[in-house]
Amino acid sequence: MMMSAAVAKKDSALTAILDHIRSLELYAERNGARLVRTTLPECVAGRVFRNLILVRTGQSPEQELLTLVHELTHWLVHRDARSYLLCTLFEYEAEAVEALVMARLGLSAGFDPRDRNEDSPTDGLLSASVTRVVRASRGICAALNLNERPASEPQAAVDLEATAGEKIILEDEAHRMSDFLGLAQAL
Secondary structure, X not given: OOOOHHHHHHXXXXXXXXXXXXXXXXXXXXXXXXXXXXXXXXXXXXXXXXXXXXXXOOOOHHHHHHHHHHHHHHHHHOOOOOOHHHHHHHHHXXXXXXXXXXXXXXXXXXXXXXXXXXXXXXXXXOHHHHHHHHHHHHHHHXXXXXXXXXXXXXXXXXXXXXXXXXXXXXXXXXXXEEEEEEOOOOO
């Protein structure tokens, strides 16, 4: 009996997610963290205590991957924090890393880094937070072998003809951007 293409695709996606989970487990282990799957309250997907990362059992593979990225972020950038007053900020940072990593994996239904009209997960974060988010997402993406940047779309060539003192307005309707050149001399 032949498997349908949809079932094969779903099995392939599940295998990829399980491979990503295994890569992150190895990354944590290589860097001194111990990962333990355990019973936690339903409202808690994971926790970090010093070098111990707890992940709630019974989650779907997709949710476990998301939880692991989130808790790894806390372990990478928040484990030495002295203030528990920053809990909300730390959650924003971990959620931003989740969005960035999942988008790179193509698993995000939300943030797409190619959509210039959509807010970035780091919008609204302080620059120190953005630095921590970028550092954590780079480390996690490296563990998942996602270091290469996606190729940018080819840009169309533009021929300009103008006389001195003439203004040229460049518009990109798709991304709602415009700019102008005030030329001191003819091109």
